[in-house]
Amino acid sequence: MRFGVVIFPGTWSDMDFHHVISQVLHQPVEYVWHRDTDVDRFDCLVLPGGFSYGDYLRAGAVAGRSPIVGALPGFVARGGLVLGSCNGFQILCEAGLLPGTLLRNDCLQFRCQWTHVTVEQTESPFTRGLRRGQVLKMPIAHGEGRFHADPALLRQLRERDQVVFRYATEAGEVTVGANPNGSAWNIAGVCNEDGTVVGLMPHPERAAEATVGSTDGLLLFHSLLGSLVENGSVLGR
Amino acid sequence: MPGTGSEPKVTPDLAASHGLTHEEYDRVIRLIGRDPTYPELGLFAALWSEHCSYKSSRVHLRRLPTTGPRVLQGPGENAGIVDVGDGFALAFKIESHNHPSFIEPFQGAATGVGGILRDIFTMGARPIALLDSLRFGPVDDPVARFLLGGVVAGIAHYGNCFGCPTVGGEVAFAPEYARNPLVNVLCLGLVPKDGIFRARADGVGNTFLYVGAKTGRDGIHGATMASEAFNETSAERRPTVQVGDPFTEKLLLEACLEAFRTGAVVGIQDMGAAGLACSLSEMPARAGTGADVDLDRVPQREPGMTPYEILLSESQERMLLVVERGREAEVQRVFQKWELDAVPIGRVTADGLLRARVRGEVVAEVPVRALTDEAPAYDRPRARPDWLDGERALDLRSVPEPADPGATLVRLLAAPTIASKRNIWRQYDHMVGINTLVPPGSDAAVLRIKGTPRAVAVATDGNGRYGQLDPFLGGAMAVVEAARNVVCAGGRPIAMTNCLNFASPERPEIMWQFAETVDGIAAACRALAIPVTGGNVSFYNETLGRAILPTPVIGVVGLLEDADRRTTQWFKAAGDVVVLLGEPAGGLGGSEYLHTVHGRLGGVPARLDLDRERAVQAACLAAIEAGCLRSAHDCAEGGLAVTLAESCVTGPQRLGALVALPEEGRVDELLFGEAPSRIVASVAPEELERLTQIVREWAVPVHVLGHVGGDRLEVRIGAATRVSVPIGGLADAFENGLTRALDQPVEALSGRESEGSA
Amino acid sequence: MRARIVVRLRPGILDPQGTTIQRALDGLGFPEVRDLRVGKVLDLTLDETDAGRARQRLDEMCRKLLANPVIEDYTCEVLDGEDGGRAR
Amino acid sequence: MRARIVVRLRPGILDPQGTTIQRALDGLGFPEVRDLRVGKVLDLTLDETDAGRARQRLDEMCRKLLANPVIEDYTCEVLDGEDGGRAR
Numbered sequence A: 001m002r003f004g005v006v007i008f009p010g011t012w013s014d015m016d017f018h019h020v021i022s023q024v025l026h027q028p029v030e031y032v033w034h035r036d037t038d039v040d041r042f043d044c045l046v047l048p049g050g051f052s053y054g055d056y057l058r059a060g061a062v063a064g065r066s067p068i069v070g071a072l073p074g075f076v077a078r079g080g081l082v083l084g085s086c087n088g089f090q091i092l093c094e095a096g097l098l099p100g101t102l103l104r105n106d107c108l109q110f111r112c113q114w115t116h117v118t119v120e121q122t123e124s125p126f127t128r129g130l131r132r133g134q135v136l137k138m139p140i141a142h143g144e145g146r147f148h149a150d151p152a153l154l155r156q157l158r159e160r161d162q163v164v165f166r167y168a169t170e171a172g173e174v175t176v177g178a179n180p181n182g183s184a185w186n187i188a189g190v191c192n193e194d195g196t197v198v199g200l201m202p203h204p205e206r207a208a209e210a211t212v213g214s215t216d217g218l219l220l221f222h223s224l225l226g227s228l229v230e231n232g233s234v235l236g237r
Numbered sequence B: 001m002p003g004t005g006s007e008p009k010v011t012p013d014l015a016a017s018h019g020l021t022h023e024e025y026d027r028v029i030r031l032i033g034r035d036p037t038y039p040e041l042g043l044f045a046a047l048w049s050e051h052c053s054y055k056s057s058r059v060h061l062r063r064l065p066t067t068g069p070r071v072l073q074g075p076g077e078n079a080g081i082v083d084v085g086d087g088f089a090l091a092f093k094i095e096s097h098n099h100p101s102f103i104e105p106f107q108g109a110a111t112g113v114g115g116i117l118r119d120i121f122t123m124g125a126r127p128i129a130l131l132d133s134l135r136f137g138p139v140d141d142p143v144a145r146f147l148l149g150g151v152v153a154g155i156a157h158y159g160n161c162f163g164c165p166t167v168g169g170e171v172a173f174a175p176e177y178a179r180n181p182l183v184n185v186l187c188l189g190l191v192p193k194d195g196i197f198r199a200r201a202d203g204v205g206n207t208f209l210y211v212g213a214k215t216g217r218d219g220i221h222g223a224t225m226a227s228e229a230f231n232e233t234s235a236e237r238r239p240t241v242q243v244g245d246p247f248t249e250k251l252l253l254e255a256c257l258e259a260f261r262t263g264a265v266v267g268i269q270d271m272g273a274a275g276l277a278c279s280l281s282e283m284p285a286r287a288g289t290g291a292d293v294d295l296d297r298v299p300q301r302e303p304g305m306t307p308y309e310i311l312l313s314e315s316q317e318r319m320l321l322v323v324e325r326g327r328e329a330e331v332q333r334v335f336q337k338w339e340l341d342a343v344p345i346g347r348v349t350a351d352g353l354l355r356a357r358v359r360g361e362v363v364a365e366v367p368v369r370a371l372t373d374e375a376p377a378y379d380r381p382r383a384r385p386d387w388l389d390g391e392r393a394l395d396l397r398s399v400p401e402p403a404d405p406g407a408t409l410v411r412l413l414a415a416p417t418i419a420s421k422r423n424i425w426r427q428y429d430h431m432v433g434i435n436t437l438v439p440p441g442s443d444a445a446v447l448r449i450k451g452t453p454r455a456v457a458v459a460t461d462g463n464g465r466y467g468q469l470d471p472f473l474g475g476a477m478a479v480v481e482a483a484r485n486v487v488c489a490g491g492r493p494i495a496m497t498n499c500l501n502f503a504s505p506e507r508p509e510i511m512w513q514f515a516e517t518v519d520g521i522a523a524a525c526r527a528l529a530i531p532v533t534g535g536n537v538s539f540y541n542e543t544l545g546r547a548i549l550p551t552p553v554i555g556v557v558g559l560l561e562d563a564d565r566r567t568t569q570w571f572k573a574a575g576d577v578v579v580l581l582g583e584p585a586g587g588l589g590g591s592e593y594l595h596t597v598h599g600r601l602g603g604v605p606a607r608l609d610l611d612r613e614r615a616v617q618a619a620c621l622a623a624i625e626a627g628c629l630r631s632a633h634d635c636a637e638g639g640l641a642v643t644l645a646e647s648c649v650t651g652p653q654r655l656g657a658l659v660a661l662p663e664e665g666r667v668d669e670l671l672f673g674e675a676p677s678r679i680v681a682s683v684a685p686e687e688l689e690r691l692t693q694i695v696r697e698w699a700v701p702v703h704v705l706g707h708v709g710g711d712r713l714e715v716r717i718g719a720a721t722r723v724s725v726p727i728g729g730l731a732d733a734f735e736n737g738l739t740r741a742l743d744q745p746v747e748a749l750s751g752r753e754s755e756g757s758a
Numbered sequence C, D: 001m002r003a004r005i006v007v008r009l010r011p012g013i014l015d016p017q018g019t020t021i022q023r024a025l026d027g028l029g030f031p032e033v034r035d036l037r038v039g040k041v042l043d044l045t046l047d048e049t050d051a052g053r054a055r056q057r058l059d060e061m062c063r064k065l066l067a068n069p070v071i072e073d074y075t076c077e078v079l080d081g082e083d084g085g086r087a088r
């Protein structure tokens, strides 16, 4: 599976994803500059964390209108997969590729800490190898991660199975105390209707080696690669 | 003689208002053989300021040992560099931003982070970690709260946005810092040994390339400001506040590292204090060259800037590169990609002069060495303060022993200086880069070096109370404690950096404190064989005559050959044996206990035996490297009882312990007394014998104190149980102590307004 | 031509910053403050002489970048145009 | 009584946010934008009926908390007071 890791000027998790994909998963991976629009050589594009353009206006706002993001709808339509983590998630929401909006944390502070999330749907290529209700341990590091959607949209997301992860306790209970940023319905990650674009605030790449505290983040990639093995290709192309 | 334009006429009075004494002004005239022009006066005032010239400290800093087998770069560059094997080196340094952080805590701290990051990446290194060492007034002071909130938010803002993890540091509170907070930031970067860059303008004919943000009127006089005490008029200097832009800094980092790979970059220096003036004189001075630059070409943010302003602006996120002649375009292309200005502003010359032109006319022309090497150096008068003996004379009979030592322990755990700083460091991204093996919350942070089996441990330390009562000891203790923290994590100390925070050097008792501190640091460095590779001096930390405690902050870097041998401070399993390396006895002089419980600063701090210290550290390290320690925790502020309690409650799994101490002297001395050369460790029962053997080889006493287990910390002294507190109570005090203290209402008064009256 | 754009959170969207500031004001002795909400103001110069056209461009900027319609409303003002009127 | 406070960076103080937004607008086809600077607007209700007194209180709030005098200026407006005038 060929991965592309997108770099905006202020991205900083790019090298971390690159490290995990190349050194831990041993998959081919390349960096993709934000001005590039020719992305058809990839199966999966990763939009990593960072402060893409300083994120002064709204997190992800400027990057959401960049050339590479403009190329994403076509890429997805042709069967490409997209994973956005942290700032990547914010960018995908700003670009309208994922539903909802990410607002300033309700505590008004940046939060860097370990969180647990429950897996809410297992239809996406990124979650196909997981169990519904499975608890994953991954850290967050953001100041604007409060997922917001109006009641109608929230209902729709639940009906269409687009909620992928929710903040929970280690035991998998979705509680107010387990919600680190005030996200609606404890939502930590969502997907598009096809499940081919997934965004989440936690950092799977920071939970990919036992020595740094967890390997649960790898499960997303194993799902992806597992899907690949089963079908010969995730993309069917 | 350069033209004077429409700028003010230079007089001795004008020079004095720039902070130059009459003698210094005469020296300027002697060195250049005429009256300086206004821009030239600015150059001398900035470069001869305490901040840039180290004129009061230089004669003392020479006494620090700076060489060692791993040292690739000692003091004198933007950062020190040590070899860590496998072709890698670590660049690291600490810097203060105390004065700007008092004037505007958020931006002051943010730009402090920005400055030290640049010092690291100018060396060719990619920053991998930040540590922040902070001091504030007591938390019930609204100004302290305002400053703390602003400083922490500023550090978080800059470090998080830039993408360098903040993995450690310290925060302490004492009344002496109420109007002089300390903000010291250490940065660590990783550089391939063959990819080190230096701040030199070599090669006559090469091009000075200005890169990064545009120049505005920010921070003009910043260097002279850091060289003055605060007084009623400091508020008027406020328009000089600089605003940090971490996003531009991140672009600058990536662009610089990419530009280095072209092979066309000869030298580089950031524009920090004294801006362009500093880079344009220091870079040629190091290389024995000169500079001829055209100030019109400097990218400007505001119209109508004068030569003086352009030379002295402290706008952030700028660098000066020296690029091989003819290869400018290669480098410029890189900066274009990152959407940054990169403009040739002049050439390296052979004549040793800094020559600045505006519209062809020379506005400044002075020998670079006059600005740098020829700067004045003073051996200022020193005198042991007459109040010292009074403060050291503490009659313990006037200090009542605690009736309920358990309650006292809980109180100490909740004291802002001791309590957990989680609420602070969870605002910092401490994981980006995925190198953080031991995050904040243990004695030292540990970061892996990817691609090698190694890791680096790093910690900062410095106790102003010891410095106040015995500055030599304060300096030595800061070194041995920082080193002990690194050792407890499994790191072998290889180098250190220091930030010396003091009041006005023009007061003999302060200068005495400074000199003593430097001697203490030097002695400890020699004893532990840890070279000094760099540092920073911050003088004039006093407001309206009130001086801070003499506060040396020491950052020690250690190496773990095997990252898997890293050790943390918390107990791991019930049944493990709790041991003390070193002797239990501690002293109350200068202790946190005296301060928190009795509101006193006094006495004689415990003696430091450097041979014993070296042996304890060596023994601990040998035990860790042999794999026979489960935990190791430096025994410091709060003494043995606090150390034990921290080992119980700071881990992912809280564990109780039952320990027994020999009956000896006062209870408070035994439980809360402070002393160096002590480490509380835990060991699996079957390893105890091996541990004892290893430690004996170093002639270090090992005391078996008890074992881990149960749901309370119980301390027996002789036959009596003197402390028995449920783990939940200890954890609550430690975890929530700082937050609760900060939440307590104070007189309804905002920090900002009361600050204005400072 | 000088212009000003104000971007505010839509009514009903939680504004924790506004709430926090209001609470702080209360603590400082300003209990009379209610319903405090925080927005952004962008002051800018437009190289454009026609006020109508300027307003149209400002509106476009807001839609394309400056405001997120899901959570924010905006107003644009041309400050020294012929009529100084509001775009919306 | 409704009121509005606008807090802006002082002239000459670097505004990284403004610079970045302006550059982004340029990239999106709005090269006519110059000198863009970003400030904060606080909309609030005051339990106070006297406009003069209201303005005085708003000014006090700014000095005590809302504006950072080191780098910011502020203006206060009473929106539906008797005269709707500016405090400063």
Ligand SMILES: Nc1ncnc2c1ncn2[C@@H]1O[C@H](COP(=O)(O)OP(=O)(O)O)[C@@H](O)[C@H]1O
Pocket: B051, B052, B061, B064, B074, B075, B076, B077, B078, B079, B080, B093, B095, B119, B272, B273, B498, B499, B500, B532, B533, B534, B535, B536, B537
């Ligand atoms: N306390 C100290 N101990 C050792 N070296 C020091 C100390 N203070 C400053 N130095 C060294 O002096 C040089 C100048 O420091 P400084 O002026 O702070 O650099 P910068 O201009 O980057 O702030 C640096 O190489 C620094 O490491």
Ligand SMILES: [Mg+2]
Pocket: B078, B119, B270, B272
């Ligand atoms: Mg420097």
